[in-house]
Amino acid sequence: MITIKGKSSSKGIAIGRLVKYVKPEATVKREKVSDVEAEVARYETARDTAKEQLQKLYDKALKEVGESGAAIFEVHQMMLEDEDYNDSIYNMIRTDAVNAEFAVAKTGENFSEMFAGMDDEYFAARATDVKDISERIVSVLAGVAGSLDMSEPVILMAEDLAPSETVQMDKSKLLAFVTRLGSANSHTAILARTMGIPSMVEVDIQDDWDGKMTIVDGNTATIYIDPTEEVMVKMEALKAEETKQKQLLLELKGKENVTLDGTKVNLYANIGNVGDVAAVLANDAGGIGLFRSEFLYLGTDNYPSEEDQFNAYRTVAQNMAGKKVIIRTLDIGADKQVDYFQLDKEDNPAMGLRAIRICLERPAIFKTQLRALLRASAFGNISIMFPMIISVEEVKKIKGILEEVKAELREANVAFKEDIEIGIMIETPASVMISDLLAEEVDFFSIGTNDLTQYTLAIDRQNAKLEPFYNPHHEAILRMINMVIQNGHKGGAWVGICGELGADPELTRRFMEMGIDELSVSPSLILGLRKSIREMDLKG
Amino acid sequence: MKTFEYTITDEVGIHARPAGVLVKEAKNYASKITIAKGEKKAEATKLMAIMSLGVKKGDTITVTVEGDDEDACAPAIENFFKENL
Numbered sequence: 001m002i003t004i005k006g007k008s009s010s011k012g013i014a015i016g017r018l019v020k021y022v023k024p025e026a027t028v029k030r031e032k033v034s035d036v037e038a039e040v041a042r043y044e045t046a047r048d049t050a051k052e053q054l055q056k057l058y059d060k061a062l063k064e065v066g067e068s069g070a071a072i073f074e075v076h077q078m079m080l081e082d083e084d085y086n087d088s089i090y091n092m093i094r095t096d097a098v099n100a101e102f103a104v105a106k107t108g109e110n111f112s113e114m115f116a117g118m119d120d121e122y123f124a125a126r127a128t129d130v131k132d133i134s135e136r137i138v139s140v141l142a143g144v145a146g147s148l149d150m151s152e153p154v155i156l157m158a159e160d161l162a163p164s165e166t167v168q169m170d171k172s173k174l175l176a177f178v179t180r181l182g183s184a185n186s187h188t189a190i191l192a193r194t195m196g197i198p199s200m201v202e203v204d205i206q207d208d209w210d211g212k213m214t215i216v217d218g219n220t221a222t223i224y225i226d227p228t229e230e231v232m233v234k235m236e237a238l239k240a241e242e243t244k245q246k247q248l249l250l251e252l253k254g255k256e257n258v259t260l261d262g263t264k265v266n267l268y269a270n271i272g273n274v275g276d277v278a279a280v281l282a283n284d285a286g287g288i289g290l291f292r293s294e295f296l297y298l299g300t301d302n303y304p305s306e307e308d309q310f311n312a313y314r315t316v317a318q319n320m321a322g323k324k325v326i327i328r329t330l331d332i333g334a335d336k337q338v339d340y341f342q343l344d345k346e347d348n349p350a351m352g353l354r355a356i357r358i359c360l361e362r363p364a365i366f367k368t369q370l371r372a373l374l375r376a377s378a379f380g381n382i383s384i385m386f387p388m389i390i391s392v393e394e395v396k397k398i399k400g401i402l403e404e405v406k407a408e409l410r411e412a413n414v415a416f417k418e419d420i421e422i423g424i425m426i427e428t429p430a431s432v433m434i435s436d437l438l439a440e441e442v443d444f445f446s447i448g449t450n451d452l453t454q455y456t457l458a459i460d461r462q463n464a465k466l467e468p469f470y471n472p473h474h475e476a477i478l479r480m481i482n483m484v485i486q487n488g489h490k491g492g493a494w495v496g497i498c499g500e501l502g503a504d505p506e507l508t509r510r511f512m513e514m515g516i517d518e519l520s521v522s523p524s525l526i527l528g529l530r531k532s533i534r535e536m537d538l539k540g
Numbered sequence: 541m542k543t544f545e546y547t548i549t550d551e552v553g554i555h556a557r558p559a560g561v562l563v564k565e566a567k568n569y570a571s572k573i574t575i576a577k578g579e580k581k582a583e584a585t586k587l588m589a590i591m592s593l594g595v596k597k598g599d600t601i602t603v604t605v606e607g608d609d610e611d612a613c614a615p616a617i618e619n620f621f622k623e624n625l
Contacts, residue, residue, distance in 0.1 A: 075556040075557055078564075082589075120594050120596055
């Protein structure tokens with residue numbers, strides 16, 4: 001077995017035979033022509049034929065992969081009409097009296113090099129487009145047509161693939177693309193993603209792989225040539241799981257989260273980074289129930305600026321396009337150390353200076369974050385959530401600071417959402433016991449079951465020795481959750497769960513019976529949860 | 541001659557497709573439209589030249605419009621940038 005790494009440009013797993021694709025290349029020779037105007041006319045006819053071909057490819061791609069995947073062929077047509085490109089070809093034919101093939105190939109090379117030398121990855125990838133249109137004209141001039149015969153479904157290996165080549169292929173026979181060149185921004189990669197097949201670039205492909213059994217794992221960017229039995233079994237299982245997930249998506253995308261007896265619940269996603277939004281949308285979550293803001297603070301050597309924070313929050317809010325985005329304010333402490341906060345070492349960090357306590361001790365940091373959040377609230381449906389609450393006084397203090405920040409923004413004429421929703425994490429036993437009072441103060445509760453369990457059972461979950469004492473379904477926790485839901489509803493606050501228990505299939509029914517309003521889980525778990533809710537009958 | 545500045549907000553910058561639409565739009569006017577990013581300049585009717593400027597998100601470009609219909613052309617092109625880029 002050969003294991004080799006590359007760069008993934010489309011996720012997923014494919015298992016099948018590898019076939020090498022060889023470009024049907026028309027060799028271009030430099031020749032002298034005597035009638036240059038006739039050669040110019042020959043070029044123009046070939047260019048118009050190429051444009052017609054591209055129009056056909058556009059129509060085909062539009063049907064198969066939709067508008068965004070087809071757009072490239074429209075762009076190619078426009079590139080063919082580019083003044084500079086055409087002038088260069090005319091010029092070469094007329095002044096050097098060379099054949100059209102040579103003028104096109106040379107011009108294509110020059111323009112392609114110009115793009116390839118650009119710093120930005122996206123623009124550098126356009127070099128392929130220029131090459132592609134030039135090769136197309138040359139093929140028309142030389143009367144060479146390329147096609148690939150695939151009698152069984154294959155994984156395609158090539159030096160590089162032009163968008164026009166990928167779109168001409170029979171999609172039902174394609175399992176994956178593997179190329180040496182290309183980038184995650186190339187149109188072939190985009191087409192692969194639209195088609196939902198794995199694709200990898202920057203792979204050091206070898207000719208002798210041709211015809212061998214291969215596994216392409218676009219999730220980990222790994223290729224296995226001649227896989228061992230063990231690897232094959234493992235990857236087949238992963239592939240089956242993936243197929244199941246895709247099936248779920250087909251069945252359940254756009255469907256409501258409603259039980260057979262008509263009880264509804266919101267299913268939101270937990271995320272920790274701006275990049276996770278793609279997974280949220282792909283899994284059809286109704287919103288983001290917990291956006292941990294720590295990523296902005298971790299892994300840097302200074303406090304994130306208001307502008308950096310604002311940009312991150314705004315991006316997420318805009319991408320979610322009006323769906324709810326609940327952003328939790330800073331939740332670090334002695335257990336999640338950040339050097340520049342210069343927190344003292346603590347004997348018992350779980351019960352130490354962390355989360356909202358740091359924010360209240362250091363209001364400048366807190367206000368920067370609130371300002372960024374409020375400014376971003378003008379661009380989408382943002383709610384703010386505060387962690388580690390233990391008292392009504394804390395909540396009043398927070399609201400006071402929030403009002404100060406709002407007043408400052410009003411003063412400066414900066415737009416924000418006046419009636420922005422605020423909520424708190426319920427993750428301390430204290431907050432559970434006074435949830436009736438807290439409900440009067442906020443719009444929603446989100447129960448953080450991980451910390452709540454640790455504080456209630458007095459069990460450190462990192463300590464493996466305590467495993468025998470640990471029961472995640474402890475009746476105390478379930479009663480607490482019920483108490484929070486009932487108190488929340490009496491006080492006019494909606495209640496969700498964003499901890500691990502929210503995704504526990506054995507408890508979903510119980511939470512639904514208690515009247516939970518929202519469950520926030522990892523993006524990949526949304527659809528499975530939706531399925532079990534839709535099959536549930538609370539009256540049955 | 542009319543001039544305006546614009547800062548790109550589109551994630552990938554002036555990429556192929558909007559550049560193509562810009563070319564089409566620019567060809568509707570008699571005026572010469574020039575896009576400049578720093579020292580580099582490109583005419584708005586030339587697709588590859590525009591793309592070779594490599595205009596990215598956050599870049600500020602200067603657009604110059606010169607010709608008989610510049611009064612109508614400049615606001616239309618400015619509007620195009622605001623809506624598409």
